[in-house]
Amino acid sequence: MESVVIEKAVIKFAGDSGDGMQLIGSLFTNTAVNRGNQIATFPDFPSEIRAPQGTVAGVSGFQIHFGSSGVHSPGDAPDVLVAMNPAALKANLSKLKSACTIIVDADTFGKRDLEKAGFDSNPLEGNELADYNLITAPITSMTKLSVAELGLDNKSAVRCKNMFTLGMVYWLFSNPLEPTIDFFNAKFSKKPELAKANINALQAGYNYALTIEAVTSSYTVLPASKKPGIYKNLTGNQATAWGLMAAAKKANRDLFLGTYPITPATDILHELTKHKWSGVKIFQAEDEIAGICSAIGASFAGDVAVTTTSGPGMALKTEAIGLAVMTELPLVIVNVQRGGPSTGLPTKTEQSDLNQALYGRNGECPLVVLAASTPGDCFQWAFEAVRIAIEHMTPVILLSESYLGNGAEPWQVKSIQDLPVIEAPVLNGDKDNWQPYEHATDKLIRKWVVPGMQGTQHRIGGLEKEEGSGAVSHDPENHQKMVNIRKEKVARVANYIPEQRYKGKDAKKLLVVGWGGQFGILLGAVSELQEEGKDIAFTNFNYIHPLPTNTAEVFSKFDRIVVCELNDGQFASYLTTNFPQFTFERYNKIKGQPFTISELKNRFNELLEK
Amino acid sequence: MENVAINCPLKPKDYGSDQEVKWCPGCGDYAVLNAVQRVLSEENVPKEKAVFISGIGCSSRFPYYIDTYGFHSIHGRPLAIATGTKIVNPELNVWVVSGDGDALAIGGNHFIHALRRNVNLNLLLFNNQIYGLTKGQYSPTTKQGQVTKSSPHGTIDIPFEPGKLVLGSEGKFYARVVDTDVKFMASVLLAANQHTGLSVVEVLQNCVIFNDKVHDLITNKAAKQDHQLLLEHGKPMLFGQDNQKGIRLNGLELEVVTLGQNGVTMDDILVHDAHTESAVLHNLLIDMKLPEFPIALGVIRDVKALAYDELLHAQIAEQQEHAAFNSLDELFASGNTFEVK
Numbered sequence: 001m002e003s004v005v006i007e008k009a010v011i012k013f014a015g016d017s018g019d020g021m022q023l024i025g026s027l028f029t030n031t032a033v034n035r036g037n038q039i040a041t042f043p044d045f046p047s048e049i050r051a052p053q054g055t056v057a058g059v060s061g062f063q064i065h066f067g068s069s070g071v072h073s074p075g076d077a078p079d080v081l082v083a084m085n086p087a088a089l090k091a092n093l094s095k096l097k098s099a100c101t102i103i104v105d106a107d108t109f110g111k112r113d114l115e116k117a118g119f120d121s122n123p124l125e126g127n128e129l130a131d132y133n134l135i136t137a138p139i140t141s142m143t144k145l146s147v148a149e150l151g152l153d154n155k156s157a158v159r160c161k162n163m164f165t166l167g168m169v170y171w172l173f174s175n176p177l178e179p180t181i182d183f184f185n186a187k188f189s190k191k192p193e194l195a196k197a198n199i200n201a202l203q204a205g206y207n208y209a210l211t212i213e214a215v216t217s218s219y220t221v222l223p224a225s226k227k228p229g230i231y232k233n234l235t236g237n238q239a240t241a242w243g244l245m246a247a248a249k250k251a252n253r254d255l256f257l258g259t260y261p262i263t264p265a266t267d268i269l270h271e272l273t274k275h276k277w278s279g280v281k282i283f284q285a286e287d288e289i290a291g292i293c294s295a296i297g298a299s300f301a302g303d304v305a306v307t308t309t310s311g312p313g314m315a316l317k318t319e320a321i322g323l324a325v326m327t328e329l330p331l332v333i334v335n336v337q338r339g340g341p342s343t344g345l346p347t348k349t350e351q352s353d354l355n356q357a358l359y360g361r362n363g364e365c366p367l368v369v370l371a372a373s374t375p376g377d378c379f380q381w382a383f384e385a386v387r388i389a390i391e392h393m394t395p396v397i398l399l400s401e402s403y404l405g406n407g408a409e410p411w412q413v414k415s416i417q418d419l420p421v422i423e424a425p426v427l428n429g430d431k432d433n434w435q436p437y438e439h440a441t442d443k444l445i446r447k448w449v450v451p452g453m454q455g456t457q458h459r460i461g462g463l464e465k466e467e468g469s470g471a472v473s474h475d476p477e478n479h480q481k482m483v484n485i486r487k488e489k490v491a492r493v494a495n496y497i498p499e500q501r502y503k504g505k506d507a508k509k510l511l512v513v514g515w516g517g518q519f520g521i522l523l524g525a526v527s528e529l530q531e532e533g534k535d536i537a538f539t540n541f542n543y544i545h546p547l548p549t550n551t552a553e554v555f556s557k558f559d560r561i562v563v564c565e566l567n568d569g570q571f572a573s574y575l576t577t578n579f580p581q582f583t584f585e586r587y588n589k590i591k592g593q594p595f596t597i598s599e600l601k602n603r604f605n606e607l608l609e610k
Numbered sequence: 611m612e613n614v615a616i617n618c619p620l621k622p623k624d625y626g627s628d629q630e631v632k633w634c635p636g637c638g639d640y641a642v643l644n645a646v647q648r649v650l651s652e653e654n655v656p657k658e659k660a661v662f663i664s665g666i667g668c669s670s671r672f673p674y675y676i677d678t679y680g681f682h683s684i685h686g687r688p689l690a691i692a693t694g695t696k697i698v699n700p701e702l703n704v705w706v707v708s709g710d711g712d713a714l715a716i717g718g719n720h721f722i723h724a725l726r727r728n729v730n731l732n733l734l735l736f737n738n739q740i741y742g743l744t745k746g747q748y749s750p751t752t753k754q755g756q757v758t759k760s761s762p763h764g765t766i767d768i769p770f771e772p773g774k775l776v777l778g779s780e781g782k783f784y785a786r787v788v789d790t791d792v793k794f795m796a797s798v799l800l801a802a803n804q805h806t807g808l809s810v811v812e813v814l815q816n817c818v819i820f821n822d823k824v825h826d827l828i829t830n831k832a833a834k835q836d837h838q839l840l841l842e843h844g845k846p847m848l849f850g851q852d853n854q855k856g857i858r859l860n861g862l863e864l865e866v867v868t869l870g871q872n873g874v875t876m877d878d879i880l881v882h883d884a885h886t887e888s889a890v891l892h893n894l895l896i897d898m899k900l901p902e903f904p905i906a907l908g909v910i911r912d913v914k915a916l917a918y919d920e921l922l923h924a925q926i927a928e929q930q931e932h933a934a935f936n937s938l939d940e941l942f943a944s945g946n947t948f949e950v951k
Contacts, residue, residue, distance in 0.1 A: 036948050179946070226950040230943060245938055258694055275941065276926045277933030281697050283922075286723035290690035293683070293720075297663070297694025300681055301702070305694070323684050413942045451679035451695070451702050454658045459673050461682030462666075471629070472674065 003174045003220045008038075008067020010075035011169060014092055015084030017051050017060040020162035025062025026408075027166060027183065031175050032066040033233040033410050036223030039066045040375075040520060041408045042074035042594065047263065047346040054116040059091040068222040072524035074407065076596040080172065082165055084108065084139070086117035093123075101133040101215060103168060105161065107140035133215065137208065139164050146204035147197045156194075160201035167205025174220045177202060227412065234411040236375035236404035236517075237264075240308075240334060241271035243382025245278055246414065248304040250383075251390055251422035255280040256303040258294030260287055260313060263346045264402040265336035268308045288316035292333065296320060299329040300460070302450035304386055308334040310402075311353045312343060314360070321395055322361045325486060327460045328437075328446050330389035330424075334382070334398045336405040339592040348592030349403035351516055352567035357397045358545055358574060364483045366490040368392070369544040371399040371516030376411035378404055381542060387422045392493050393445040399544070401517035401566075403594050424448055431455045436470035443496075444489035491546050500548035504530060504537025510607055511558035513584070515541040515571050518595055522564055525600035534608055541571070547578065555582045562587055562607055564595065622647035625657065627677040633668065638789030638815035642734060643675055645795040646705070649803055650678075652796075653703075660703045663692040665712035667743050668817075669736035672707040686717030689724040692731050693918075700730065700919045703803070709736045714750040714770050725779035728807040730917035732799070735772060735810055738817040739824050746820035758820075772812050773896035773910060777889045783809040784892070785909040789816055790829040794840065794907070801909050807917045814905075828905045837900060841908035843884040846876060849904050856880075857895075857903075864894050866903060884912040 011028065013021045022043055032039050044061040051058030065075035077097040083089035085108040096102075109124055123129055124136055143161040144154075170177060181199050188195035234242070248255035257280065259269050273282045281303065285291040292307040299305035309317060314335050324331045337353045339345025357369045368388050372381040378400055385398040427434055427447045436458035439446055449456045458470055466473035467481055502511070503526065514522040519540040526538035539554060541547070555561055562585040563572035572584045587603050589595060625647040633639045650660060660678035664670035666685035673680025679702075683691050692706045713721045713735055724731070740758065741747040747760035751772065755764040776784040783805045787795040795813070802809035814825040828837050839849045839857065847857040848869075856879035858867045867874045883891070895906040935941040 030946050034946055034948055036950060223950075228950050230947050230949050232942070232945065232947045242938075242942065249938055254698070256694065256698060275935075276929035277935065278938065278941075279926060279930070281922060281926065283693065283697060285690065285693075286719050289687060290693070290720055290723070293687040293690035294694035294697070296683075297681075297691035297696075298698045299694075300691070301695040301698035303698045319684055320687065327681075410948075413947065415942075416938050450699075451661045452658055452699060454656070457657050457677055457679050459680035459682060461673070461680075462684050463682060 003218045006219045006221060007069060008065065008071055009080065009173065009219065009221060010063065010065045010078045011080045011082070012061055012063045012078035012092060013082045013165075014059055014061045014088035015082075015162070016053050016087070017046055017048070017058050018053070019060065019084045020159070021060045021062050021084070024162045024166040025064060027180050028169065028175075029064055029408055030183070030233055031170070031179050032064070032221070033231070034179050035221070036226075036231075037066040037068065037221055038071035038224040038226070039064060039233070039409055040071050040074045041065070042403065043406045045347055054085055054087050054113055056087045056091045056117060059088050061092070066221060068224045070524070072527070073521035073594070073597065076598050080169065082169065084161070084165065086113050086119055086123070089123065090117045090119065096132065098131050099133065101135065101172070102129065103135045103137065103165065105139035105165070106136045107138050137168065142204060142208060143201050146200045150193055150197050150200070152193070152197055156197070160197050163198045163201035164205035164208070167202040167207075168209040170202070171206045171209035172215060172218055174218050177206060226410075230413040231410040232413055233408050234376055234379070235267065235406060235408045236372065236378040236400055237267035237336065237406070238271050239376055239378035239411055240372070240382045240400060240405070241268045243379035244272070244304070244306055244332070244386060245275060245280060246379070246416060246419055247383040247386030247422060248280070249416055250419050251304055251386065251424060253302065253304045253424070256283070256295060256298035256305045257281070257308065258283045258285055258291045258298065258305070259308045260285050260291040262288070262310045262313045264338055264405045265308045265310045265313075265334065267405065268334060268336070288313040289320060292317040292320040295331055296324050296327070296329060299324070299331050300327075300450065302448070304390065305330070306332045306334065308336070310336050310338050311340045311356065314353060314356055318361055321367070322363060322365050323462050324395040325361070325365050325367055326462050328393050328486075329395070330393055330448065331395040332382070332385045332389050332398060333395060334385075334400060336400040336402060338402045345592040347402065349401050349517075349594055350566050350590065350592060351399075351401060351518070352570065352590065353399065354544070354567065354570040354574070357399055364487065366487050366545070368394055368396040368490055368493055368546070369399065370396060371542055371544055372404055373517055373519035373540055373542055375404050375407045375409045379411060379414065383419065387420070388493055390422050390424050391496070392443055392489065393425060393448060394490060394493075399516055404517040427453070427456065435468045436460065437465050438468050439485055439489070443492055444485055494546040494549050497543050497548060499550040500539060500541065500554050502537050502539035502554055507535050507537035508557065509535035509559050510537070510604065511555065511561045512536065512538045512604065513541070513561055513563045513575070514538070515544060515565060518564065518566060521595045521597060522600065525597045525604065528597065529601060529604055534604075536604060536608065552579055552581075555579060560585060560607060562604070564600065566590065566594070620651055620654070620657070622651045625650050625676055625678065627675055629674045631675050632671065634818055636818040637668070638738070638813070638817075639669055639672070639736065641789040641792050641795065642736065642813055642815070643672065645792050645799055646676070646734070648796040649799045652800060653803055655703050659701065660705070661695060662705045662707055663688045663695065664707035665709070665717060667709040667712045667741070669707055669709045669734070670712060672734075686712055686715070687720065688712070689717060689720040689731070689733065693724060693729050696729055696731055696919050697922055700923065704731050706731050706733045707736070708733060710739060710749045710751040710772070711741050714772065714775070718750070722775065722779040725776055725781040725808055725810070727918040728780070728782055728915055730806055730919050731808050732802050733808060733810045735812045736815045737772060737812050738815045738821050740817050740821035742817045742820050771896060772810070774893060776810050777893055777896070777911070781810060782807045782911065782913045782915045783909075784812070784896070784911045785810070786812045786814065786905070786907050788814045788825060788829045788838070788907060798909055801912060805912055806920075807915055827900055837904050839898070839904040839906045841882045841884070841895070841906055841910060843882055843909065843912070846879040846881050848879060864898065864903070884909050885914070887913055
């Protein structure tokens with residue numbers, strides 16, 4: 001049987017939240033990464049750990065887009081949908097494109113299962129799925145047969161059905177089984193019967209698909225042509241953790257993380273706590289407030305201090321962020337955004353904490369705001385957040401997103417040696433003429449003088465300080481002066497960052513503006529339109545506050561500007577405030593889901609035709 | 611002690627800062643400042659190794675008045691901030707200055723968790739049973755029924771007994787002092803500083819403006835002999851004129867007895883054991899109230915245990931010994947990687 005070479009494909013694994021969809025998603029991802037494909041992934045799961053079984057609310061999904069080129073996002077609609085039960089099918093039916101391949105577990109389509117999923121009749125029997133390439137496989141029963149020799153109890157045997165399914169999908173895309181087999185042998189080295197069960201099911205699924213010739217031809221996706229180097233699959237949260245560690249190394253200081261668990265940021269804690277060997281000090285606090293306050297205490301004592309959270313946690317940290325601004329201490333606050341307000345949509349993605357990051361504090365309280373744009377570049381932006389925090393003696397908020405934190409892509413392995421050194425403003429020499437709140441004339445920063453240093457004892461705190469001496473001061477003129485210094489210090493960061501770039505040098509008509517983590521999808525949509533010859537360009541902001549110095553110049557090159565973001569127009573409002581001379585049209589979506597390329601292209605085409 | 615300094619014969623007054631002290635005349639806080647300076651001097655703590663971290667409230671102005679490193683932070687959070695500072699640099703001698711509102715109301719969560727972890731800090735808990743800086747509202751330690759600005763008809767809140775909160779939070783060191791006896795306070799603070807772990811010293815402190823004479827029944831000269839039980843480890847619990855009265859255990863409760871009366875001898879009198887792990891007697895001592903009992907003062911509990919910061923650094927050292935990676939470069943290149951040529 002032949003295997004057809006294709007450029008890229010999208011697979012969606014969907015099942016009950018206990019069916020192991022995230023696991024087979026990540027195993028498929030690793031296999032694709034090993035082959036050198038471009039990948040982008042999007043896990044989409046309910047916030048309940050085990051939502052009611054068999055219901056649409058309990059469906060857990062993992063989408064992977066992989067290919068040899070053109071993979072900028074996890075993709076809109078899948079080419080292959082794996083539905084482990086009727087609910088998983090139901091949840092995805094409206095999002096399918098024609099000729100999509102659907103693999104279902106026929107064993108789970110009983111009367112009761114159909115009712116729970118809200119089907120009136122069995123969709124496998126009617127015409128509803130006639131447009132699709134439907135593969136109805138008795139996955140549960142075949143899985144049980146495949147592990148029968150091992151004498152597992154029924155529950156353990158059935159649990160392997162995700163591997164049977166993965167085996168089928170591996171055959172579809174001509175994937176090698178070895179990386180996954182190696183994974184199980186390593187994972188269950190002390191429980192060989194479990195390793196054997198998973199491997200049996202995987203191989204049985206592969207052989208089953210081969211035997212029934214599940215599709216007329218299987219597919220092969222070739223390796224991507226990338227910049228030469230070593231690559232590795234990383235999630236955004238892992239990349240954030242690694243970027244922080246790398247930055248601490250380059251600042252020649254220890255890393256301190258003070259944090260409290262919160263979805264979807266907790267994986268940064270999970271990753272860093274594995275690496276105590278690197279000297280990172282981890283403090284899992286009693287609450288969000290203690291998380292950031294311990295980090296402020298750590299910064300006071302001279303460590304690279306970080307706190308990680310998501311929107312509701314940010315709200316709790318607000319007062320302490322003000323303290324860090326007032327004390328002019330370096331601090332990195334990572335917010336992996338989720339759907340809000342309040343508890344909102346804990347496992348879904350949104351960009352709606354931008355206003356909170358920019359303005360959410362009492363008093364005139366400016367700080368630096370950065371946003372990461374892909375899972376892999378979370379490394380770079382975490383590093384940059386630490387660099388700016390230390391070199392400019394300011395708190396920095398790094399906005400990530402659930403979509404980035406949980407998503408993954410190949411990351412080009414960095415060497416510590418190649419990263420820039422981070423220079424802390426320490427006090428060298430003249431202690432006698434030093435004052436705790438004197439500000440350097442260029443960056444307007446004070447020196448980072450930490451307890452333990454002889455002869456420089458001083459007090460910092462939340463009360464307004466006299467410029468220079470640092471004595472508590474209620475003097476009106478001094479307060480105005482200090483407010484101005486804090487504002488100007490942050491504004492001057494713009495002199496130490498690169499210019500804003502954009503894609504589409506010859507375009508004049510429409511500029512698509514994004515910020516943060518919708519970068520890949522926006523790039524995908526604009527690239528496709530550019531290939532179609534449309535007069536369109538794209539720029540994505542990572543430096544949010546302050547903005548790059550050439551921002552207005554970029555905007556001035558275009559007839560129309562549309563700002564696309566997963567909120568109700570927060571960045572557009574911010575740009576309007578900063579650049580009232582331009583009109584910023586808006587394209588907003590607040591559904592807890594990323595943009596799709598097709599909806600963006602539709603909107604951009606409308607704007608181009610106006 | 612951890613901060614052995616050479617040529618550091620600083621006198622108590624050498625620790626004073628150049629700032630004008632702005633507490634109200636007659637405020638109990640002056641006594642604490644005085645006692646702390648004595649302890650720093652006695653312990654030979656180099657100025658640069660001491661850090662005072664405070665929250666918000668009258669007592670939290672403390673760091674301005676002492677020539678060490680200081681951090682006057684935000685309301686309720688000094689323990690959380692100090693935890694970060696101590697973890698980063700365990701060599702520092704870190705003191706936290708907080709009050710009944712700061713530590714037990716807005717900062718109550720940090721209070722119990724810092725105790726549970728046993729972070730190696732000294733906490734000065736100024737208890738004047740009132741919010742002074744906001745001008746006279748009831749606090750979590752105000753006696754039930756007391757009329758204050760925010761309780762014109764008397765409070766209906768049941769107050770905390772701070773010492774019992776310490777015990778309930780797995781605390782290892784708790785002492786109680788009054789602001790009228792600097793010498794005794796200094797001796798207790800010395801013990802607190804020498805204890806490894808979170809040492810809580812509750813200072814029964816007078817607010818001359820908003821809660822004057824709140825502790826007067828304990829501290830006034832005429833009554834103090836009968837109303838104070840000064841505890842010392844290994845010593846019998848005697849008080850009153852000529853130490854004629856004592857504390858005896860009767861079943862599961864304490865009682866006051868008089869030597870020589872009803873056949874009571876020294877053998878009946880409890881001997882204070884601050885170092886016992888059991889919190890039962892410590893709890894009973896903390897709970898003694900006037901007029902039936904004297905108020906227990908001094909080091910009530912002082913139990914050895916490993917401190918959080920020691921454990922944290924021990925774990926890092928252990929991980930470094932068994933590290934799977936020698937560098938970040940090794941970590942980054944580990945696992946599933948592929949090469950593009």
